[in-house]
Amino acid sequence: MNAPYLPRNCWRVEILDGDWMPASGTHADKAHAEALMDAAMNRHPGSQLRLIRETTTSHVEAIRGVGHLPAGTNAEDCPACIGSNPSYPFLCPGPAS
Ligand SMILES: [Zn+2]
Known part of the structure; x- marks a missing residue:
């Protein structure tokens, strides 16, 4: 989800x-914005106006939080396995996964 x-x-x-x-x-x-600047120039003749470009960038860094339970734990009890639908016998693969 970017x-x-x-x-x-x-x-x-x-x-x-x-x-x-x-x-x-x-x-x-x-x-x-340029049209708004033109309109402002007409409302305020002799004034100085400037156009500002605002930029924002997000950097997603390390994810922290819920990890897997010890390998072999019932996957239904592991918050990191929720929704992953592991194959039978439904065991958590462990923290190394
Ligand atoms: Zn797990």
């Missing part, structure tokens, strides 16, 4: 008003 970990890009507009202040929400579509 979808939640895809890099994200979004765009927003800032206006210089003593400091850089938000002038739009964030939008996935750059063209939409």
Whole structure:
């Protein structure tokens, strides 16, 4: 399940008003953000505006948590075997798996 970990890009507009202040929400579509910047320029002639591209990247590192029980334990009692449907006689393969 990789979808939640895809890099994200979004765009927003800032206006210089003593400091850089938000002038739009964030939008996935750059063209939409640019249109909002044009509209802000019309509302605030003579002001400085800038387009901000925000990017986020997620790195999934080591998984911790539920492991297998000792080899030979009944797989029905092993939290790591749940849903794995091991073949008969339904024994947990153990922590090395
Ligand atoms: Zn197991």
